[in-house]
Amino acid sequence: MSEKKEFWDIYDHEKNLTGRTMKRNDWTMADGDYYLTVLGVIRRPDGRFLITQRVMTKSWAAGWWEVPGGGVKAGETSFEAVCREVFEETGLDVSNAEGGYQFCYHRENPGQNYIVDIYRFDMDVREEDLVLQSDETLGGKFATANEIEELDRQGIFLHYQSIKRVFEK
Numbered sequence: 001m002s003e004k005k006e007f008w009d010i011y012d013h014e015k016n017l018t019g020r021t022m023k024r025n026d027w028t029m030a031d032g033d034y035y036l037t038v039l040g041v042i043r044r045p046d047g048r049f050l051i052t053q054r055v056m057t058k059s060w061a062a063g064w065w066e067v068p069g070g071g072v073k074a075g076e077t078s079f080e081a082v083c084r085e086v087f088e089e090t091g092l093d094v095s096n097a098e099g100g101y102q103f104c105y106h107r108e109n110p111g112q113n114y115i116v117d118i119y120r121f122d123m124d125v126r127e128e129d130l131v132l133q134s135d136e137t138l139g140g141k142f143a144t145a146n147e148i149e150e151l152d153r154q155g156i157f158l159h160y161q162s163i164k165r166v167f168e169k
Helices: 078-090 145-153 160-167
Strands: 007-011 017-023 035-043 049-054 069-071 098-107 114-122 137-143
Touching: 007 035, 035 078, 035 160, 049 078, 049 145, 069 078, 078 098, 078 114, 098 160, 114 160, 137 145, 145 160
Parallel strands: 035 114
Antiparallel strands: 007 017, 035 049, 035 069, 049 137, 098 114
16 A cells, blocks of 8 residues: 655745645745644643653654644645644644634745644643653643743753743733
8 A cells, every 4th residue: 555645735925825735845845835834732721831742753853842733734724733733642632622823923944934823722631631642752741831931941842932922821
């Protein structure tokens, strides 16, 4: 059986669909083309946030801390993608959780421009509710905003400077 390739939609700078797609991780995008990714921040009533640690086999930022997220597949909405990614990586269903879309930011890299939609969901969850994806994460924990900021100071938290306002009240 052949492996099915995952495709992502291509967007313009204003996050409009162009009608074109790209193969996942095929970094040969034209200037002005973007793909869309999502991050799903989970906040508990005690003010702690779910963070996960990347497996050591990752080619980029192995062992670093992050929040769940990933690429938006072709034909998928941003909200559908964040629900899928959070569920795949943590076992948590955020589809009916309080909260939702917060903001987005853009990154421009040669051949690899992307837009990140940031979501925050408020949920009463515990560590034992998590079903972490072992091929993606070493583990997870609930951390305070100050603990996350400290991980960034150590240089081991992904995207912090772009998403730090999502950790504010």
